[in-house]
Amino acid sequence: MSSARPRIRRSAPAGRRSRIALTGPAALLAAALTACSGGSSGSAEVGGDGKAPDTSVSVNLTGKAAAPGEPVKVTLAQGKLKAVSVKADEGGALAGKISGDGRTWTSDRVAAPGTAYTVEATDADGGSDKAAFTTAEAEKVNKLSLAPGKNTTVGIAQPLSVVFDHPVKDKAAVEKALKVTTSNDTEGSWGWLQDYSGKDRVDWRPEEYWKPGTKVTLDAQLNGVDTGADGGWFVRDYTTTFTIGAAQVVKVDLDGHRLALHRDGKQVLDIPMSAGTPGGEKASWRGTAVLMSKEGTINMRSETVGLGDAYDKMVDYSMRLTWSGMYAHAAPWNAGVFGQANRSSGCVGMSDANASALYGQVRVGDPFEMTGTEAKGTVAEGNGYGAWNVSWADWQAKSALK
Numbered sequence: 001m002s003s004a005r006p007r008i009r010r011s012a013p014a015g016r017r018s019r020i021a022l023t024g025p026a027a028l029l030a031a032a033l034t035a036c037s038g039g040s041s042g043s044a045e046v047g048g049d050g051k052a053p054d055t056s057v058s059v060n061l062t063g064k065a066a067a068p069g070e071p072v073k074v075t076l077a078q079g080k081l082k083a084v085s086v087k088a089d090e091g092g093a094l095a096g097k098i099s100g101d102g103r104t105w106t107s108d109r110v111a112a113p114g115t116a117y118t119v120e121a122t123d124a125d126g127g128s129d130k131a132a133f134t135t136a137e138a139e140k141v142n143k144l145s146l147a148p149g150k151n152t153t154v155g156i157a158q159p160l161s162v163v164f165d166h167p168v169k170d171k172a173a174v175e176k177a178l179k180v181t182t183s184n185d186t187e188g189s190w191g192w193l194q195d196y197s198g199k200d201r202v203d204w205r206p207e208e209y210w211k212p213g214t215k216v217t218l219d220a221q222l223n224g225v226d227t228g229a230d231g232g233w234f235v236r237d238y239t240t241t242f243t244i245g246a247a248q249v250v251k252v253d254l255d256g257h258r259l260a261l262h263r264d265g266k267q268v269l270d271i272p273m274s275a276g277t278p279g280g281e282k283a284s285w286r287g288t289a290v291l292m293s294k295e296g297t298i299n300m301r302s303e304t305v306g307l308g309d310a311y312d313k314m315v316d317y318s319m320r321l322t323w324s325g326m327y328a329h330a331a332p333w334n335a336g337v338f339g340q341a342n343r344s345s346g347c348v349g350m351s352d353a354n355a356s357a358l359y360g361q362v363r364v365g366d367p368f369e370m371t372g373t374e375a376k377g378t379v380a381e382g383n384g385y386g387a388w389n390v391s392w393a394d395w396q397a398k399s400a401l402k
Contacts, residue, residue, distance in 0.1 A: 169228025254372025
């Protein structure tokens, strides 16, 4: 039987035959040949004269269960590659580069799990063909949560924070995929820590507080990254963008029993308050905490923070500072000691009017700088956003790429 009509044909100078085929154990070919035509196993003719091609290409991934997490490599046996495209059937493509000798193309990113890809290659003489492969599904998928929220405006102390659903063993591989850009080339560093929940977490912060107006973008190119044993694969990318607002700092003097809000270096509020009772677990934390959320009116119960049945109250103007339960809020029941003594169960309390004024002006991401001797210790980096209590050198040392 004669061969089928060739699918792709190209012109060549008289007296010269040069064809391209995707071949080898790592290529799946959509060949334009009938079942009765000749040809060696694993190769496809792009011509129609039935003769073996004198130029061939091999792809390192093959079949319907190819191993994910590897770059796609396309290698030309002879001649030079002109262009290669690797497209996912669900949309998107893998960018890549041709080597200096023109023989090999390698994708910049790895092949993702559970994805069908089509490979198209063209040589310098115009020959071309296609191949296809599908990667194996991920047995376990890792996911993450990002803070701050997308397109938000936050305070000058807000870090970029990523919490992972499952353990991250290969921290370096994950960190390499996290691309941070800023509108003013702010330098910073990732630091790995354990979140208060016990999960793996990585935060990105500058050496000093952000400059107001800075726009920050995270491009987490994680699709196809293996987080290691017990963690699983990422099967998508993530992005978030946020902007830094006004330069606001809340200064809390635990020993002086006062709180002051500073904006652009000027004091705009001065509030008498009462913090945690010193000498035990009811004492407040010192150090820098970052306003995590403004929660309004909430029910606070002492058993949730390990203090038995000491209190069960509805509390107004609640501003969360730590995961362990430290807030700034209205505490009218302590009015007799505002500005005089610390008598709360760990929070920073003030009058309804003052709490309302503070609540209306602070922003998530504003730092609360708490100083004084009447404290039970320093806010840990995983208890909310305590990274500012770690020196810059020590923070940089927490990077997996140091």
